[in-house]
Every structure is written in C-alpha cells, then in structure tokens.
Amino acid sequence: MELNDFELEIQSGKHGEPRRLAIEHQIQIGRFFDAKKLIEISQVHIMADTEALGLSGIQFLENISNHSENERKVLVPTITDPRGADFNSYKRIKQNKNFIDMELRTVNAFKKLSVMMTDTCINYQVFMPPVLGENLAFGDTGSSIYANSVLGARTNFEGGPSALAASLTGRTPMYGLHLDSKRLANKSFKVSLELNNLSDWGALGGIIGKQMSSYWDIPIIYGINQKPTSDQLKHFGAALASFGSTPMFHIDGITPEAYLNNKISSANKIVDGTDLKNFYNSFLPDSDKLDVVVFSAPQLSLDEMRVLSEIIDGRKIHPDVSLIVCTAPSIKVLCDKNNITQKIERSGGIVLEGVCFYNMHAREIGEANGWKRLMSNSAKIVNILGGYGYETILSSMEKCIDSACKGKIIHG
Amino acid sequence: MDKKIFQGHVGIGKTLEGIALVANDNFSARYDLNRQKGIFSRRSHKLFNQSYVNKILVLNVAKGGVATAWMLKSMVDRLMAPKGLLLNVANPIIAQGAAHANMVLIDRFMEDITIVINSGDKLKLCPENGTVEILT
Numbered sequence: 001m002e003l004n005d006f007e008l009e010i011q012s013g014k015h016g017e018p019r020r021l022a023i024e025h026q027i028q029i030g031r032f033f034d035a036k037k038l039i040e041i042s043q044v045h046i047m048a049d050t051e052a053l054g055l056s057g058i059q060f061l062e063n064i065s066n067h068s069e070n071e072r073k074v075l076v077p078t079i080t081d082p083r084g085a086d087f088n089s090y091k092r093i094k095q096n097k098n099f100i101d102m103e104l105r106t107v108n109a110f111k112k113l114s115v116m117m118t119d120t121c122i123n124y125q126v127f128m129p130p131v132l133g134e135n136l137a138f139g140d141t142g143s144s145i146y147a148n149s150v151l152g153a154r155t156n157f158e159g160g161p162s163a164l165a166a167s168l169t170g171r172t173p174m175y176g177l178h179l180d181s182k183r184l185a186n187k188s189f190k191v192s193l194e195l196n197n198l199s200d201w202g203a204l205g206g207i208i209g210k211q212m213s214s215y216w217d218i219p220i221i222y223g224i225n226q227k228p229t230s231d232q233l234k235h236f237g238a239a240l241a242s243f244g245s246t247p248m249f250h251i252d253g254i255t256p257e258a259y260l261n262n263k264i265s266s267a268n269k270i271v272d273g274t275d276l277k278n279f280y281n282s283f284l285p286d287s288d289k290l291d292v293v294v295f296s297a298p299q300l301s302l303d304e305m306r307v308l309s310e311i312i313d314g315r316k317i318h319p320d321v322s323l324i325v326c327t328a329p330s331i332k333v334l335c336d337k338n339n340i341t342q343k344i345e346r347s348g349g350i351v352l353e354g355v356c357f358y359n360m361h362a363r364e365i366g367e368a369n370g371w372k373r374l375m376s377n378s379a380k381i382v383n384i385l386g387g388y389g390y391e392t393i394l395s396s397m398e399k400c401i402d403s404a405c406k407g408k409i410i411h412g
Numbered sequence: 413m414d415k416k417i418f419q420g421h422v423g424i425g426k427t428l429e430g431i432a433l434v435a436n437d438n439f440s441a442r443y444d445l446n447r448q449k450g451i452f453s454r455r456s457h458k459l460f461n462q463s464y465v466n467k468i469l470v471l472n473v474a475k476g477g478v479a480t481a482w483m484l485k486s487m488v489d490r491l492m493a494p495k496g497l498l499l500n501v502a503n504p505i506i507a508q509g510a511a512h513a514n515m516v517l518i519d520r521f522m523e524d525i526t527i528v529i530n531s532g533d534k535l536k537l538c539p540e541n542g543t544v545e546i547l548t
Binding site: 025028029031032033047048049051052053054055056057060139140141156157158159160161162176213214215216241242243244245358359363383384386387388389 | 421422423424440442443444445446448453454455456473474475476477478479480481482483485486487488489490500501502503504505507508509511512517
C-alpha cells in the first residue's frame, strides 16, 4: 500500500505505539482487500459492547488508554454504539454485576481516549448525520447501511478493532464501499406488495437479505410507490444488513445514488405478498406461550417511542410477560420530558437507555429471567437471537403490545 | 490424481496445519455460536451442536453483524476458538477480526472450498501465498 509522509510517521512509531499498531492493522486489512492507499475519514462510530469485547478486548482498550494523552487521543470525532448495560436499570432485568464491572472499565478506557459515549446505533438520527460522499468508519451494520444507502456517505462495516484504528489514525483502507465501482447494484428486485408497518419493512429487508450471496452484493429495489420515512428505511436496512451482511442498497426514486445504476438487464426478482407471509410464518412458534416482548435493534427513535407509548397508554402488561424498550440516551431525555417514558413504565414496561437487547449478554439475561419465547417487531433481532437460544416471533408493534398485555402470542 | 492444493487470495496470519470442519453454510460468531461451550448454537446451522474448537472451519461466506471482529480475539484468548477459517467469500468484519486475533483466514478460491475439502481432512494453510493443501 502507498503511504503518505504522515502515515509513514505513524508507521515508524513517531506518534506513539497505539497509532503504530492501528496503522499496521489497517495495512493488513488493506492488503487483504487490495486497497492501494488509506483515505481520510471525518467521523468514527465504534461498536464495543462488553459481550463482544470479552475480558481480552477490555484489556486491549485499557492498554491503549494507559498511554500518554497525545498518543491515545482520537484524531476525529468518535462515538459509541450501544453498550452492554444500562447502569440505571440493570437490576430490573437481573443482569449479572460482573457485566456491570466490565462495562465500567470499558467506559473509563474510552473516555481516556476522548471517545464520546453516545451509546447509540441510530447515530444518523441523533448525532451528526453524514452527507453525500463523506468518508466514514462506521461500526454498526445498521448505521453503515443507512449512511451508505440513504445518505450517500461511504463506509465499510468497520468492526471494533478497525473502527478504533480509524479513530487513532484518522483514516481507513480505501476499498469496498469507498470505491465508486463497489457501490453499484448487481441484483435487482421488484416489490409488489403493501408495506403497512415497520415490521413489514424489516421483513422486506430480511427477504432480500437472504438472497444476497455475500457482502459484495448490492441490491436495487423497484416498485416502492410510497415515500418511506427514516424509521422505515432504518428497519429495512438493519434487517437487510443482518440477513445479508449487506452494506448498501438502492431504492429507485428514493435513495441518492439509485440513478447511477443502469437498469439491470436480468429480470427483476419479484417480492410479493406471499413472500412476506412466508417470511412471517418462518418465525411461527408451536404454541402461544410468551415470555418477553422486545422493541430494539435498532434503538427506537423519538417518534417510535411516541407511537409505542400511545398504543400502550392505560393498559397493563401481563404479569407473566416482560416488555423491554431500548432507546438512545439522547432520546430517553426527550421521552422523559414528553411523558413518553412514564406512559410505558406505568403499563409495566421497562425503558432502557444506551443499550440494545441483543448486545447486553442476551443469553445470560434470558437464563436469569426465564425468557425463552421472545416477540418483536424487529426483523433484525428475531434473526440474531436464534443463536442465543431464544424462540423468536416477528409481528407488528400493535400485535406485540396486544400479546404482552394478554400474556400470550396474538397472531394476525 | 485428485487435486491437493487450492489457490485463494493472499490471506491473514501465519502457516499452520489442522483438521477441517466443513459445511456449505455461513459464519457469524454472534449469530451462530455458543462461545462459552465452543459449539454452533443456531438450530438451522448445518454444524448445529458441533464443536468448532481447534478446527479449521471451512464455510461459505461471512454473514451477520460486526461483533465477530472483537469476538474472535476473545475466543482465542480463552482457548475456545477455531484454528483457522477458510471461506469462499470473506467480509470486512471477519478479516478485521482475524487480523486482530492473529487467526488464519483465506478466501476467494478458484473452486467452491466447501465442496473440495471434507470434514476430517488434514490441511496445511499458507496465508502468505493464499494456498490450502490437503495433507491426508
């Protein structure tokens, strides 16, 4: 790889050991993907929940944080993905104290690097939305696919070690989604169905995601006859990225780079109501028993919180069922201010901030609370949690809340 | 005589030998594994309930989210990791995780690597030149 003078200085160790290790990591990744050089980035979003980090990851962060300030401080604005514990509410979900201690160590290490603890996966809704052509290092599949597709910014999936490296060097290897040629669609779909709610948008993302053969497939979607909202595209993208490991999509007439794709000559694959029904049915359980309802993955926007609070207001969650809602800390403040949190909690729901259900040691909290059967309106989370031993059901927000109040799964 | 050496893209890590565990299925540390027990835990995965510890995993593509990038190192440090990874197509996350964990990874072979290698084969992986050799 071609390195400029500053990058060579970093490689020589002149700017400290953490930055030297960071650029060596980036050179290794760059070579693997045939990058010719590094490219400067303007912001970093880093995923580092303690379940993923493990003790070795925490020690890795602490080792960096023990260097002098000029060697350890990030070079570009760097923010965090959801954490593994909500310090205010962990006891309510019987989270092991060991996880809280791990979380504290991680937060302390990040703060010494001058990382801003935003603890959100919806940074594109609550922090600093990227702009067309901006090069980034985003470390959450949902935030990456949204930034690439809806905003026209440029990022690969940057896992924790690489996002951290990018924050320490201010650059990232120039390959994949940073290149014009890798952003064009190679698969096309014609949607012929009505999308009535957020779970339908997520289901559509899942249906298309399952047909992506690898990270390097980019779909273009035709036939969307409505102007989607940010939340709808959020659920669509998060599910597409989850099921397909897909970093970008185009929607004809909606997303900013869709016009760059010539009509793909091969026949569009049709996605219709039968596909949607089959997708929901693939999560159908063999009984109506229900343990927990989760709204998370991605964290809920202020408007999702508002809608949820209006549906649940004045009702009571069944004593045999838990209902958990996860949002960003900055959204939680607004929910408190607007009586949204209170409506949800009065009904028996638990509002968590700065976390996402699946990255807060989901297996262990499931065992501690006896949660096995989980219902959500997030196609992403019902996909992820299968590997954690949960039986998952996908449904609309309304049906999820109806079910939580009835104490059993309400179909429809 | 059957072909014994397969060419992929230059990979990550250092030369090693080990026993293959193969499936025409995909890989994500978060989505597919019980990392405490060292087994595949997603019921729909073709390697469900099988131990991956100290095996060379031979799978189709890297899928799922970004957590694998941290998790591989944690698995290595707890001695609950695969010995190496051979994929038809890697994604950035698995490459970043392999680099961070110093785990061997090779992808982009001329053949479908999940067909030409069988579970139980003894393999020699040379990521420096992107080759895999079946020893026995």
